[in-house]
Amino acid sequence: MPLTTFHKTRLAPTPSGFLHIGNAYSFALTAALAQQTGASIVLRIDDMDRERVHPEYVDDIFDTVNFLDIPWHEGPKDAADFETHFSQRHRLPLYEKALERLVATGLVYACDCSRKQISEQYGGVYPGTCRRKGIPLDTPDVSWRIDTENAASIGVKQLDGSFVYTVLPPEMQHFVVRKKDGFPAYQLTSLVDDLYFGIDLIVRGEDLFPSTLAQLFLAALLREDKFLGVTFYHHGLLKDGDRKLSKSAGDGSIRHLRKSGYNSKEVYGMIGRQVDGILTHWRDFEQINP
Numbered sequence: 001m002p003l004t005t006f007h008k009t010r011l012a013p014t015p016s017g018f019l020h021i022g023n024a025y026s027f028a029l030t031a032a033l034a035q036q037t038g039a040s041i042v043l044r045i046d047d048m049d050r051e052r053v054h055p056e057y058v059d060d061i062f063d064t065v066n067f068l069d070i071p072w073h074e075g076p077k078d079a080a081d082f083e084t085h086f087s088q089r090h091r092l093p094l095y096e097k098a099l100e101r102l103v104a105t106g107l108v109y110a111c112d113c114s115r116k117q118i119s120e121q122y123g124g125v126y127p128g129t130c131r132r133k134g135i136p137l138d139t140p141d142v143s144w145r146i147d148t149e150n151a152a153s154i155g156v157k158q159l160d161g162s163f164v165y166t167v168l169p170p171e172m173q174h175f176v177v178r179k180k181d182g183f184p185a186y187q188l189t190s191l192v193d194d195l196y197f198g199i200d201l202i203v204r205g206e207d208l209f210p211s212t213l214a215q216l217f218l219a220a221l222l223r224e225d226k227f228l229g230v231t232f233y234h235h236g237l238l239k240d241g242d243r244k245l246s247k248s249a250g251d252g253s254i255r256h257l258r259k260s261g262y263n264s265k266e267v268y269g270m271i272g273r274q275v276d277g278i279l280t281h282w283r284d285f286e287q288i289n290p
């Protein structure tokens with residue numbers, strides 16, 4: 001069955017570490033799907049978390065996509081172009097506007113709980129304790145959360161055009177939309193950016209499925225219907241890494257492999273073997289559990 005055509009997809013790495021073979025796999029899948037469906041590719045670097053962002057990690061993103069021959073048609077050409085024109089800092093007014101619209105729904109509230117408190121008292125699942133405290137939003141050092149109590153079931157559009165319906169998982173109950181440092185949180189910036197760039201196909205690891213649900217929840221609140229029609233493909237993760245490789249090379253980062261003299265074909269070979277491993281494992285599983 002031929003796949004639908006899409007307009008635009010994106011690569012959205014975060015410069016908070018050197019990219020590893022799992023990122024390369026995700027990029028390669030995105031590029032392959034884009035090619036098959038006629039989509040162009042936007043390179044979007046998520047640098048809102050300034051504490052974790054380092055210039056050498058931004059450089060590493062360009063080194064990696066160039067080394068792997070991953071094409072992109074929109075976005076920064078290099079690290080300097082990124083800083084000057086594409087850093088998320090330049091889109092702060094857009095995020096602020098979206099936050100204002102969220103506040104207008106009456107569902108945003110301030111929370112002064114510490115991370116330690118949330119993990120120790122609530123086991124990491126925030127029950128919405130501060131919702132009833134009425135802490136003013138302009139209080140210093142509070143995060144802003146969104147009340148998810150009455151969240152409806154969320155439809156996620158698949159590659160074949162069908163929808164899968166599910167609810168927000170526990171870790172996304174009352175999730176943060178603005179961090180304690182006053183900057184917008186990832187779920188909001190990712191949604192606003194995908195709308196801004198006109199993305200209609202999102203390829204990401206299955207570990208980000210809860211984030212997909214959180215972003216669709218926000219889109220529904222903001223009446224951004226376009227985002228509700230975005231197609232998602234959540235791929236499996238390369239978990240264990242190539243054991244033989246990690247032993248001999250000591251590190252799964254693409255940078256390390258590149259510096260150790262591997263060429264891109266060899267790196268793609270490593271990815272392919274791991275994917276084969278996943279598929280073989282899956283076939284075994286299906287045979288045992290038909």
Ligand SMILES: [Zn+2]
Nearest residue numbers: 111112113130
């Ligand atoms: Zn709280």
